[in-house]
Amino acid sequence: MDSTGDMNVSLYELNQTNFHNGSAPSQEMLMFIYHAQHIMYRYILPIIVFTGIFGNILSICVYSSKGLRPISSSVYLLAVLLADTVAAASYAITLVINSVQEDPRHAHPICQQIEKYQDIGFYLSYIDSVTTILLPIVVIIILLAFITTAVISSIQKKKNRTSKISGSVLASSSSNSMPQVRVAKMLFILSVTFVVLSVPSHVIRIRLQFFRVTIVSHMEAFIQLVFLFVSYTNFSTKFFIFIALSNNFRKALSKFFCISESKYVSLIQRNISKV
Known part of the structure; x- marks a missing residue:
């Protein structure tokens, strides 16, 4: 994904004559790499991104609650969660852009490096x-x-x-x-x-x-x-780490859902009483 700056090599632009074993990969290997890459971008990356956004927002709500807000470490964790949420959201925007963008091989170049x-x-x-x-x-x-x-x-x-x-x-x-x-x-x-x-x-x-x-x-690029x-999973794992390691987080999370559920029930009851 070009927006991340981490992938300097495209699987579609590799020189097929420069391999460690001196020969081009088999057609089966190329098909495997192509389908694996397609699955990773089409399914795995959206799962990572949207799991991270949902989990981080939920964690922010929990650490912003009255029970955990006074703890000094909550300030640090909230900052980390906010940064991860922004990063995950940027990947989500990139996913949307890549889903509608023109094929770069047929597009008109806009920004190119001056020699x-x-x-x-x-x-x-x-x-x-x-x-x-x-x-x-x-x-x-x-x-x-x-x-x-x-x-x-x-x-x-x-x-x-x-x-x-x-x-x-x-x-x-x-x-x-x-x-x-x-x-x-x-x-x-x-x-x-x-x-x-x-x-x-x-x-x-x-x-x-x-x-x-x-x-x-091709295999090196795939690796x-x-x-x-x-x-990328670093942006979506913190919620599960909190669940596994923090007893206070689990208690606050349960309390958060209980409060949300009680507010929802009371809202329904008020609407019913008005009818």
């Missing part, structure tokens, strides 16, 4: 990759290490203080129930999930750009596409 500015564009693309991909990933990994160290240190200090009063068994159980430990654990898992889902696609893009790889095989879609 004398090619070097400038080349260096700008390097700067973009470093500032938007490489640097954030490195910073996140470093901060994850600091978070892990801080959580372990906090747990150890809490255990030492509690064990002097209540014994080691109670200290172990109380450390797992510490609010800051639970919050740090969820934030840690969210960050790890982002890194795991995003790094493969980013590594491929950096490899293509920094090593100036211009021609790849790039798969990892690109894996990175």
Whole structure:
């Protein structure tokens, strides 16, 4: 998908003479790649996008509720959810545009790179990759290490203080129930999930750009596409992570639906009474 900037190679524009085994792929392989790509864009991507939009909006409503709003981590989570929702919405807009756009092979070119500015564009693309991909990933990994160290240190200090009063068994159980430990654990898992889902696609893009790889095989391009879609799932997994890890989120979600249902029932009853 061109709007993402991650796919630098199209499956339809690959040089069929440059393969690792020195021969073009079989017709069966090309048909498999074509149909798989069609299924991914036609069905899988809309599922990822609209699941992400629905889940993120629902999560925003839950974290904006009275029960979770005062918690300091909710501000961070709301910001992340809002950013993911905007990103997913941009992909949804791209889906709509791609469904009605003209075949690019028959379209009139509007914006093309001027040859004398090619070097400038080349260096700008390097700067973009470093500032938007490489640097954030490195910073996140470093901060994850600091978070892990801080959580372990906090747990150890809490255990030492509690064990002097209540014994080691109670200290172990109380450390797992510490609010800051639970919050740090969820934030840690969210960050790890982002890194795991995003790094493969980013590594491929950096490899293509920094090593100036211009021609790849059909299978390599298909693998790039798969990892690109894996990175898209980062926008739609947070709701399920909250459900699995946050007891407060599950309680607030149940309360949110109960309140919504009660308001809906009362509205129906008022309308019936007016009739």
